[in-house]
Amino acid sequence: MAELATSRSIVDRMVRAARLDVSLYEEVEADITATNQALMVVVLVAVAAGIGQAIAASTSGPGSPGIIGPVIGSVVSALLGWAVWSYVVYFVGTRFMGGTATYGELLRTLGFAETPSILLILSFIPILGGIASLVALIWRIVAGFIATRQALDLDNTRTLIAILLGMVALIVVVAIVGAIVAAIFGAGVLVGRMF
Numbered sequence: 179m180a181e182l183a184t185s186r187s188i189v190d191r192m193v194r195a196a197r198l199d200v201s202l203y204e205e206v207e208a209d210i211t212a213t214n215q216a217l218m219v220v221v222l223v224a225v226a227a228g229i230g231q232a233i234a235a236s237t238s239g240p241g242s243p244g245i246i247g248p249v250i251g252s253v254v255s256a257l258l259g260w261a262v263w264s265y266v267v268y269f270v271g272t273r274f275m276g277g278t279a280t281y282g283e284l285l286r287t288l289g290f291a292e293t294p295s296i297l298l299i300l301s302f303i304p305i306l307g308g309i310a311s312l313v314a315l316i317w318r319i320v321a322g323f324i325a326t327r328q329a330l331d332l333d334n335t336r337t338l339i340a341i342l343l344g345m346v347a348l349i350v351v352v353a354i355v356g357a358i359v360a361a362i363f364g365a366g367v368l369v370g371r372m373f
Contacts, residue, residue, distance in 0.1 A: 216289025277330030
């Protein structure tokens with residue numbers, strides 16, 4: 179019983195996620211109570227990245243934004259990115275690739291796949307920060323692939339296609355939203371100039 183409790187702690191799960199332990203992704207996929215833990219992973223990683231960015235900005239000279247702004251910005255963008263990317267992968271994987279998953283399963287597995295990005299706290303260190311950021315990116319891509327494959331129950335080829343189609347879909351959606359926002363704000367600027 180104690181082993182089961184330990185294996186479900188967020189720290190243990192993050193370590194297993196970082197180790198690319200396939201059974202961890204299966205475990206959190208099936209554990210609906212792990213959604214809050216996945217949320218905490220995304221927030222912890224975003225806070226670490228925000229701290230790394232804030233320290234880097236503060237060492238670059240006067241006029242640094244402080245620590246609060248970069249951390250809040252990092253958390254907000256991480257949460258939005260996690261929610262949107264999970265949905266896009268869920269939609270593409272289940273509708274076009276024959277995957278079987280719920281949105282919650284993708285949220286949980288992809289949330290834990292963010293674990294390697296905790297290294298972004300080191301991004302302010304000259305040279306080492308760049309290396310750590312690159313390692314974190316590659317590691318996170320591999321973890322995200324495993325998380326997607328396990329959640330959707332697809333083979334490697336279908337998983338890769340689902341991710342690539344998801345990226346294309348996301349780019350299209352972002353471009354459309356960007357065009358709409360630009361049109362609205364562009365029209366607002368034009369109306370403001372008229373009066």
